[in-house]
Amino acid sequence: MVRNDAVPTVRDVAQLAGVSPGTVSKALNGQGQLREETRQRVLDAAEKLRFQPNRVARSLSEGRTYTVGMLTSDSFGRFTLPLMEGIEDSLGAGQVSTLLCDGRGDPLRERHYITELLNRRVDGIVVTGRRPDARRTVGRLPIPVVYALCRSDDPGDLTVTMDDEQGARLAVEHLAALGRTRLAYVSGPQHHLSTRLRQQGFERAAAGAGVEVADVLLGHWSEAWGRTAAGLLARRPEGARVDGVFCGSDQIARGLTDGLREAGVRVPVEVSVVGFDNWDVMVEAARPTLTTVDPGLVRLGRESASRLLTAIDGGEPGQGVVALPCRLVLRGSSVPT
Template sequence: MATIKDVAREAGVSVSTVSRVINDNGYVSDDKRKNVLNAMDILGFRPSNIARGLVSGKTYTLGLVIPDISNPFFPNIARGVEDEAIENNYNLILCNSDWKIEREDMYISLLIEKRCEGVVLVGSRSLESDLLKIIGKMPFVSVDREMVQAGHSVWVDNELGAYTATKHLYEMGYRRVVHISGPTSARTAKARLAGYMQAVEEFGHHEPQIVESDFRRSGGYEAAWKILEQEGSHRPDAIFAANDLMAIGVLQACEKLGIKCGTDLGVVGYDGIGSGAYTSPTLTTIFQPGYEMGRRACQLLLEEIVNPSKRRIKEVFNFELLVRSSTQRMTEE
């Protein structure tokens, strides 16, 4: 492997000149800079981020902590963060917390040890005060959760999205809507539950019914089985699941039970993952622009790294109700 000394020899300049070009620090004439860059190209020399960091104090590395790598919504956010990072010559370390606060804390500590310049936190469940103690002075951006005390935030109004999803079920003729919520420790789950409750209060003629689950497909399947075993007037005719994975679990339970979704039972999910367009029936959902949210979060993080005193930005993205076959209009009796 070529070294910085090899580059200096090939370019006919000193090692310190090569160092100034690599780190973009200090004056170098245009001719010498061109010679150094040509020499690096000829020798296939790629400067080490670690070595550059020793000089500049920068590692050109960002961290990303997501709660569930198996949920397609979060890798979609990760793609947005990664694409923006790469375009700005940054590397990205991806961490999966598996919805565990202690694992999230562990990864944040690890990213600090690795001298990451900043971190994007997706769907964090930690108390904000606890999070700030762990993260210290490292710049961060929160995605899918609003931060009050520090850090930039990028999210969709989950309460309004859930309200819209539940309202849609009533507008389509369904009369008894049950909500399969995420874990109550998750702020997104609390917000979506609040949106459901508001819609039931405004449009429903029944008491709210909530079954808490875990944001996973198996959890949605098990919750749906429990709900749909009810008989008579207590049995719901619609389910709003707090994310698409659980909604897909509901569709699978219905298939096993011989229940026809859309007519016998309306089903709405949340997130807008790609597979919802290919389920049977296709899934009505609240679409969140995860990729765009990820890119914007990375942009805000890089801006804060350059200018730590920059005013904190809280940016709310728009959601979209995607109406598909799982909520086709019922025939009134």
């Protein structure tokens, strides 16, 4: 048994678990065809001895550094942080480290960070940003690259993102199920891909549900624009007013519900409102709280990292765009109580 003042070794773990050192290595690295009972016995022994693998020796023997780079343009962190949470979930707690680099959308800064990541011999890179819009590819690198949320402009690259159209469809189907028949879409700038995809999903779903698209208002990703749009909708003639609104973001939806309330329109009694993002800062602080479409950013991060690991291990991660489905989260802004 290992002495109290000694650093535990693989042999100490093997002795305590009653297996060979080779079996310990396979169990800790998730390799080999081991019985679950054997693998668990090794893990329990390692935990009891507080065994820490020698990462330098492991890296040298396997030709890997067990680090992954994450290049983002999302300085605010609204999208990067949940994506990183999912990425680290897939990479395994403490098994693979993540190096976060903020390129701020500057091509020169991004190129500098890519060079630094390559110099640090990272095993792969996840590229992400603020929006699902297409962005310039980082080019052909000697290591695997996966794009998360933002889309590479090279169809040969792999992008894992949200299904904006499907998310919009969830919102419209919910509003139609509530008996809402005159709907409006209020969103951000038209040149943003997410605005166009959500509008496309909104209009197709409305046609399928047999409800009227009464208005489409495009402006900015802000609460101020939501309040302005609310004023425009509230001033529509009595017989032409909308009774359901799908907003392209929770920021817009929060401003819109405030604006409707100020105009004397009751939400959700007279107008049901659905947002997009499930951003807790917005949805919980809104009055009423916001029903919204959750794009599943953490899950998106997990899938991106999982596919990157597949590529690092020599597998085929795929190419093109993989759009993951969204889910609807019900709160007070859509369902009268």
